[in-house]
Amino acid sequence: MHDVSQEFFGGVFNDKIEGGRAAAKISIHPQGLVAETLEEQRFEIPFGECQLDKGGASGRMIFCRNNDRSITLFCEERGFPKALESLSLGAFSGQLRAIQQKQRGHEKTFWFWLTVGSVMTLIAGVIGYYALIATTQAAVAALPISIDENIGSVAIKSVELHARLDAGHVATKLVNDIVKELEPHSAIKGLNFRIMVVDEPTVNAFALPGGQIVVYTGLIKNAKSAEQLAGVIAHEMAHATLRHGLKGVGQSLGIIAAIQLVTGDVGGLLALSTQLAQESILTSYSRKSETEADLEGARMLHEAGIDPKNMADFFQMLEKLEGDIPDLLAWISTHPQHADRIARIENYQKQLPQKPYRLLELPWEEVQNQLAN
Amino acid sequence: MEVTIRNAPSFANLLVNLYPGDRIVAEADAMASMSSGIEMTTRWNGGVFRAIARRIFGGESIFVNEFKSTKSGHIVITQPFPGDMACLELKGNTMFLQPGAYIASEPQVTLGLGWAGIRSFISGEGLFRMKVSGYGRVWFGAYGAIFTREVEGEYIVDTGHLVAYEPTIGIRVGMAGGIFSSFFGGEGLITRVNGQGKIYMQSRSFEGLAAWTNAHL
Numbered sequence: 199m200h201d202v203s204q205e206f207f208g209g210v211f212n213d214k215i216e217g218g219r220a221a222a223k224i225s226i227h228p229q230g231l232v233a234e235t236l237e238e239q240r241f242e243i244p245f246g247e248c249q250l251d252k253g254g255a256s257g258r259m260i261f262c263r264n265n266d267r268s269i270t271l272f273c274e275e276r277g278f279p280k281a282l283e284s285l286s287l288g289a290f291s292g293q294l295r296a297i298q299q300k301q302r303g304h305e306k307t308f309w310f311w312l313t314v315g316s317v318m319t320l321i322a323g324v325i326g327y328y329a330l331i332a333t334t335q336a337a338v339a340a341l342p343i344s345i346d347e348n349i350g351s352v353a354i355k356s357v358e359l360h361a362r363l364d365a366g367h368v369a370t371k372l373v374n375d376i377v378k379e380l381e382p383h384s385a386i387k388g389l390n391f392r393i394m395v396v397d398e399p400t401v402n403a404f405a406l407p408g409g410q411i412v413v414y415t416g417l418i419k420n421a422k423s424a425e426q427l428a429g430v431i432a433h434e435m436a437h438a439t440l441r442h443g444l445k446g447v448g449q450s451l452g453i454i455a456a457i458q459l460v461t462g463d464v465g466g467l468l469a470l471s472t473q474l475a476q477e478s479i480l481t482s483y484s485r486k487s488e489t490e491a492d493l494e495g496a497r498m499l500h501e502a503g504i505d506p507k508n509m510a511d512f513f514q515m516l517e518k519l520e521g522d523i524p525d526l527l528a529w530i531s532t533h534p535q536h537a538d539r540i541a542r543i544e545n546y547q548k549q550l551p552q553k554p555y556r557l558l559e560l561p562w563e564e565v566q567n568q569l570a571n
Numbered sequence: 572m573e574v575t576i577r578n579a580p581s582f583a584n585l586l587v588n589l590y591p592g593d594r595i596v597a598e599a600d601a602m603a604s605m606s607s608g609i610e611m612t613t614r615w616n617g618g619v620f621r622a623i624a625r626r627i628f629g630g631e632s633i634f635v636n637e638f639k640s641t642k643s644g645h646i647v648i649t650q651p652f653p654g655d656m657a658c659l660e661l662k663g664n665t666m667f668l669q670p671g672a673y674i675a676s677e678p679q680v681t682l683g684l685g686w687a688g689i690r691s692f693i694s695g696e697g698l699f700r701m702k703v704s705g706y707g708r709v710w711f712g713a714y715g716a717i718f719t720r721e722v723e724g725e726y727i728v729d730t731g732h733l734v735a736y737e738p739t740i741g742i743r744v745g746m747a748g749g750i751f752s753s754f755f756g757g758e759g760l761i762t763r764v765n766g767q768g769k770i771y772m773q774s775r776s777f778e779g780l781a782a783w784t785n786a787h788l
């Protein structure tokens with residue numbers, strides 16, 4: 199008899215064993231399954247009584263129980279199901295097939311729910327993100343403008359303005375005059391615009407919340423006309439009037455707060471907020487904000503009687519200069535593609551009612567000469 | 572070698588009395604105190620790569636310490652969190668331990684790392700599990716008290732409470748109730764344990780502690 203049996207390593211559950219279970223040698227005989235423990239206890243299940251099941255931690259373990267379930271043999275070895283099928287002369291074919299089908303069903307259900315779960319999480323995330331942005335924007339709109347001014351005056355302290363030109367300088371006066379032309383047409387009233395002109399070759403200008411605007415002489419020198427300069431200044435003023443700084447901070451804080459709410463770590467929120475506020479104000483506005491500022495700037499120019507095309511022209515000029523002046527990168531890196539911006543401004547202009555535009559009567563030549571010396 | 576679990580269940584620790592020639596393997600940094608005559612050797616937790624894998628995926632130390640005594644002495648072995656400890660006696664069988672549960676074992680016990688699968692990962696039980704097999708005693712610890720159950724059929728355990736189980740036990744993830752009650756009732760996902768065999772559970776979970784602490788920060 200023994201020559202046709204096959205042995206495997208497994209185990210057995212039975213009340214007669216101390217502790218209820220033991221590792222065992224399982225052999226398949228022509229009549230049935232036999233388990234022998236190390237203590238030489240022997241358990242037998244005839245094929246006719248054998249109920250098969252599959253499972254265990256690996257999902258591959260085969261269980262074999264007798265009719266009253268008093269004996270359970272188990273084996274995880276890979277060759278076991280095959281040997282069982284062949285040595286039992288097909289007695290288990292039906293049972294093994296049913297087990298396999300059941301397992302495949304489980305697999306399918308699992309992967310189905312895993313996919314559903316992942317997709318739902320993703321959708322909830324996207325909806326949550328946009329809801330959050332909408333909420334913070336609304337919340338910021340409700341805050342008094344004095345908050346913008348406070349943030350701006352804190353932020354300006356971390357900007358290095360060594361070579362600041364005094365208020366009496368022609369360049370400062372020029373920029374101030376341009377602001378005065380545009381101010382009556384800004385989206386919100388009562389914002390106190392303060393201009394700082396810095397004598398540095400950088401082709402850059404930026405606005406801080408609350409209406410502080412920093413313009414570098416490099417930008418004034420590279421502009422082809424006072425109207426082009428007005429285009430850039432209108433853009434920067436729009437950042438302040440549309441309150442992009444505060445919205446940016448609000449959004450970032452909102453996102454962090456939401457993440458912390460989900461992950462449960464609330465402690466870090468306060469520590470992060472201060473650092474984040476400074477960073478997000480000073481580094482850059484989002485591309486969406488830039489586009490908004492372009493269009494709002496164009497609107498202000500139009501209302502003030504200045505051709506918004508000047509703004510587009512300035513971007514065109516930048517595009518041509520780009521290769522020559524590395525300093526330009528400072529402004530460009532945070533701003534959308536020129537071609538897109540120009541197209542957007544031109545499109546917007548088409549929607550505006552036609553009106554005669556004027557030229558600014560400002561001492562442009564004098565300023566250029568002064569700066570050249 | 573005589574081992575007693577003392578100060579259970581809250582602050583359980585192992586008092587190991589070693590006779591000349593006895594050896595015990597313990598998780599790195601688990602020794603709290605010992606007699607002066609005991610030699611300690613540190614070795615990789617089963618080969619370099621396995622040790623690193625065990626560290627990354629099994630939450631166990633890269634190194635294990637083997638304590639050996641040439642004369643009689645004792646050693647006290649502890650775990651980093653408050654809770655009970657239990658002893659398993661392996662006689663050629665295998666047990667799975669959750670990451671971080673292993674504390675000490677006799678030298679003839681083989682420590683291994685087994686793939687636990689995505690189901691186990693989703694239910695918060697980890698992608699890998701510690702596999703102990705061979706002959707001899709293994710001591711493992713839990714956060715809170717340890718309670719056991721002989722499962723036959725299906726049993727439900729909240730995620731994070733399962734500490735050890737036999738290979739005859741299968742694990743599936745499930746929701747505690749419907750979608751709504753699962754996520755708003757605070758139970759979320761649960762572990763469906765099925766098959767036949769013994770499971771060891773802990774009365775507290777680390778996630779529970781973390782959530783409770785967070786709420787009071």
